[in-house]
Amino acid sequence: QKEVEQNSGPLSVPEGAIASLNCTYSDRVSQSFFWYRQYSGKSPELIMSIYSNGDKEDGRFTAQLNKASQYVSLLIRDSQPSDSATYLCAVKIRNFNKFYFGSGTKLNVKP
């Protein structure tokens, strides 16, 4: 079983809609959770980090963490074509200095 699982997509949403990206993880001692955005041919860039249960908002982005369900999500409000990219979920396990990445969800925002 993979440590971090994501639906590969593609997820298509119209411009202005809310895009919802989901991620599940298998290790219950996972400590920190991250969302990265990767444009084609580029390296990943950090969008959000979340460490405790609940919601964390940053501009148009909201990360949601539910440790009991081992689930983390990313909501993108007012989606723009420039948001079209692959979104990677990453998990860091307590006491292990290693990040586990999901395979990524490709998001297409249609104008």
Place this chain on the structure above:
Amino acid sequence: GAVVSQHPSWVICKSGTSVKIECRSLDFQATTMFWYRQFPKQSLMLMATSNEGSKATYEQGVEKDKFLINHASLTLSTLTVTSAHPEDSSFYICSATRMDTEAFFGQGTRLTVV
């Protein structure tokens, strides 16, 4: 956010030669640096984890004698692909952690072996 600089951004080399890729954390001391490889339309594959002053920890299936990693200081790690072959052509990306929390990525190096 923190800045991680990777150099070169692209390189073409002949089969059998070696290529060195540098990864620097510009505005923070990186306790740990990671090296990834990514083939087209595939996910990141962790190759190795390096800590300053100690030997790198390689993931299963990654040849340590082929992919030499040196982490000479808290701001610099290098990956040398030795005796490169066309199948080593890939996108190599480093990342560095700041205070063992978030990981920041370099720009990546596109290696083409001809």
